[in-house]
Amino acid sequence: MKPSRTPKKQQSRIRLLDEETINRIAAGEVVERPASVVKELAENAIDAGAKQIRIEIRTDPGGISRIRVTDDGSGMDAAEARLAFTRHATSKITSWEDLSRVASMGFRGEALASIAAVSRVTLVTKPADDAVIAGTRLVIDGGEIVSEEAAGTPAGTSITVEDLFAATPARKKFLKRKATELAHIYTAVERCALAHPRTAFLLVQDGAEKIRTYGRGGLFGVISALYGTGIARSLVPVNGTTPYMRIEGYVGRPDLNRQNAQMIVLSVNERQITSNVLLRAIRAGFGTLLPKNRYPVVFLALNIDTALVDVNVHPAKKEIRLSREDEIVRDLAAAIRTSLGDKELIARGTPAPGGSAAPAPAAGVAESHSAYRIDPRHERMPQQPLHAAFGQTDTRLRLTEHGAAGAAAKVPGSLTVLGQIDTAYIVVVRKDDAGEAILLIDQHAAHERVLYEQVLAKRERETTAQELIVPVILTLRSKEAEIVRGARHALMTEGFLVEEFGGDSFAVRTVPVILGRQVAPDLVRDCVADIAMETRVSAENVRERITTVIACRGAIKAGTPLSAEQMQKLVDQLVRSKNPWTCPHGRPTMVIFGRNELDGMFRRT
């Protein structure tokens, strides 16, 4: 599928939309802040087929004093220029039927009118048509044309916006600090550039170049230009064609995760959008590679048949509505899962300072490499006699020794265990073609992952429940009791038969048998506590939480001394897992320090 776009070079003539179309347009405020002006003007330039877009921002102590966007697109003749500032005048659609197949960025004919109503606008434009010799210069103040003259100018359009919100103090009051508004402008330009890799963008603020992309090198070229090669190198390509869409782009390695969704940049048919539906697909695609409260870095360009995309739902056109939502979510998640599935995703140790050549990190990008919350459940177990501990660990390791025995090792190279640090981390030397590296493995997280996968695989085949001779009575707090009542059916499917026992008490009558062992009945309490942290509790969720809790409880704890042989066994089991990179909670199981990282830490670069 090629993005079906109305021919860019020569836009059809601007005309007023009819009453019916106007009424069907999602109305609302288009111009909220300076960044909205930048976005609308840049998108108009895109629609006009511009190859280069130059955005100039002037500031004074009070804020942003001038915005100018200049393009080399189709331009307008004098009559069109006059009409462009009339509300509902557009060259992009002619009737409401067109609303169902909009491929241009604009379609409402509202932006220029809205901008002109709250500012002073100077438009200089000339059609990219050789027959036209002179261009047009229009000044519009508060929505009224105050001057019109012929002007010598190159083909294309330049729109200058000054005194924004000067006459609407109520709106002006809502603006944030100058730095915040500038950050919004940077973000708007970045996102626009990412959605349009074939267009060169330049953002100049008070004479200084802030953002530059080149209009070549595709999405990867734009990402490198905006965020530097450091981020670009940590990306995994995602490509795929499904019945409803074409997917192109990149997802960041899981250890590049962030605390918000700001580095999830999505476009659908070249329109930059936000979408909770697509966000859900992305999360599902990452699965247990990410902690629940963290967000990945994602740059995706989706091409979806315009008939399935309703762009007319949000005043600033930032959201869309999708038909075939379920299929799209499923296929996007699968595409991401597949691309990550065959990659080595070991979390990197402290990045080498000289390694990444990020020129000037743009707003919002500078954040520490990764931040993982350590769960209190990972606290150490009380010290016990060495032989007793070894014995218990042997049992735990035996539980999982057959699961992935035949599978190929996912971590390339040979692994030699050096020892254990603080009875929590295993130190390994990895040797492969690239050289040697230190691998630190979190023993609890590692075994948790191994156990999780095996419980999951086993359970897909059968769940056996074992009746307890003496039922275990749990007395819960009322909030937890509510959760148990809601999750009783799901718990039963998992092998826990839980019955009301008066008030907020419950009797656990059966427990699941997993990997040949009976699960401790009071594990229900842990499951409930875990489920209580979820906002949306679906049967699917309950299932996953129970598996996670079982894995966590059964796994070797931090604080457990391990023999050399046990460490080797555990490492061996881990690297043969389907996803050895993170524990089921999304924290890393291992961190690698390669030559780059080591040289960086020793300032050798």
Ligand code: ADP
């Ligand atoms: P819309 O983009 O929804 O059509 P706008 O108010 O943003 O509405 O623009 C109105 C019209 O002005 C556009 O349809 C287009 O024909 C014309 N126009 C606006 N900006 C440009 C530009 N940079 N180059 C050429 N034509 C433009």
Ligand code: MG
């Ligand atoms: Mg527009």
